[in-house]
Amino acid sequence: MKQHTICHLNDIIPETGVCALIDGKQIAIFRTKKDDLFALDNYDPFSQANVLSRGLIGGTMIVNDAGADEEVLYVASPIYKQRFNLVTGQCLDDGNVTLAAYQVTLNNNNIMLQGW
Secondary structure (H helix, E strand, O other): EEEEEEHHHHHHHEEEEEEEEEEOEEEEEOOOOOOOEEEEEEEEEEEEEEEEHEEEEEEEEOOOOOOOOOEEEEEOOOOOOOEEEOOOEEEEOOOOOOOOOOEEEOOOEEEEEEEO
């Protein structure tokens, strides 16, 4: 299993994202106010552009499979505003669309992409 160092934590302003090019693929890395880290494909299938790292981070409540309310963090595409769950990559506005989501860790202030 490969591991890639993306950048330092302080290289990403809280509540924003950056794009990393790994083995020819663009990956969007996001940092929340609480320093939680998430990674999704940077490619927005609706606009067919690599723009998700420039999207807005937000939160909403959804009803999960068990029928309970659940808070979900998402990134909204900067083009057509479709929202993607930061944990799973599932599009909240179109259940047929899911982006690849990647495991991100913090190691000595370095953001690491796991399982590549």
